[in-house]
Amino acid sequence: MDKAIVSKTFSAQKYKDADLAVKAAAVLEKMTNNVYFSDIQSKLDELKAKIKSYDAALADTGLGGKLSTAIKRECRRNLEICLQEVATYVQLTSKGDDVVISSSGFDMHRKAAKVGMLDQPENVRIIPGNMNGSVWLSCNVVSKALFYVFAYCEAPATSDSVWIQITNSRRKIMIDGLTSGKEYCFKVAAARTHPSRVWSDVVSSYVI
Numbered sequence: 001m002d003k004a005i006v007s008k009t010f011s012a013q014k015y016k017d018a019d020l021a022v023k024a025a026a027v028l029e030k031m032t033n034n035v036y037f038s039d040i041q042s043k044l045d046e047l048k049a050k051i052k053s054y055d056a057a058l059a060d061t062g063l064g065g066k067l068s069t070a071i072k073r074e075c076r077r078n079l080e081i082c083l084q085e086v087a088t089y090v091q092l093t094s095k096g097d098d099v100v101i102s103s104s105g106f107d108m109h110r111k112a113a114k115v116g117m118l119d120q121p122e123n124v125r126i127i128p129g130n131m132n133g134s135v136w137l138s139c140n141v142v143s144k145a146l147f148y149v150f151a152y153c154e155a156p157a158t159s160d161s162v163w164i165q166i167t168n169s170r171r172k173i174m175i176d177g178l179t180s181g182k183e184y185c186f187k188v189a190a191a192r193t194h195p196s197r198v199w200s201d202v203v204s205s206y207v208i
Contacts, residue, residue, distance in 0.1 A: 003096025007107040008087045010080040017058055017076065023105075024051050024079055027086065030105035037093060037104065043086055050079045118142055118190040121171075121200040128208045132180045135207060138172035139200060142190035149191050150175065155183035155204050167191075178207045 015023055028047055031037055057072040087106050094100035101108055121139040129135050137150050150173050151163040166173060171188075178184060185204045189197035 004094075004098035004101050005096070005109040006087045006091040006094070006101055006104075007109055008084045010083050012076075017061075017072070020076065020079065021051065021055055021058060024054070024083060027083065027105035030103060031086070031090075034103055036100045037090065040086070040089055043082075043089065047079075047082050047086060050075070050082045054079045117196060117198060118145055118192065120198045121148070121188045121190055124186065124188055124200045124203045126186060126203060126205040129174055129176060131176060133178045133207060134174055134176035135178065135184075135186075135205065136172060136174050137186050137188065139188045141171055144192065145171075145190035146192045148173075149189045149197060150186070151188070151199075152178075152184050152186045155185045157185040157202055157204075161185070163187075180207055182207055 010020060010023070024047065028044060028051060031040065031044055031047075054072075054075040057068070057075040060068040061072045090101060090104045090106055094104075098108060119142050121142055123140045125136075125138050127136040127138075137152075139148070142148075147167050147169050148171050149165055149167050151165045152175060153161040153163045166175065175186075183204055183206045185202050187202045188200045191197060
């Protein structure tokens with residue numbers, strides 16, 4: 001069973017100044033007298049003090065001035081560090097139990113869903129390229145694909161054919177260096193990190 005991971009991100013990109021104060025207060029409230037975390041009172045006292053300093057600094061920034069802004073930034077940084085330390089404690093104590101983590105007030109990273117075998121690429125198309133001996137090979141978008149593997153060989157394709165493979169992050173690629181007037185076979189597979197491939201139907205075409 002996958003273990004839940006406590007989020008330790010408290011940056012301004014995730015929490016605006018006022019939002020961080022609300023989040024920190026919620027964590028303090030849920031952690032206080034929490035039966036799952038009985039040996040962290042000293043750290044909660046520190047968190048409470050950091051929240052108080054941060055709240056005061058936020059109020060002072062409303063009056064304007066570079067000094068008050070600098071103090072607020074320093075108080076925010078100290079609060080972020082304290083929250084990260086408490087989050088680390090929660091992770092270790094909970095052993096990845098999502099029920100225990102939820103009781104702390106911290107967020108959890110989403111568990112990555114396992115992606116099964118990808119669909120077979122459809123509508124494989126071959127269009128002559130701008131130069132002799134080149135073609136554009138494409139297919140429809142395949143959901144959840146990270147990249148595409150394009151393969152070709154001289155026609156006719158047999159069990160002994162040697163397929164040349166080219167990967168591309170997009171569903172379309174230009175293949176050049178082919179022999180004009182010769183027929184080739186083409187196929188495409190969508191891919192992720194798993195080595196399995198579901199190839200499209202083989203499509204053949206003469207190259208100009």
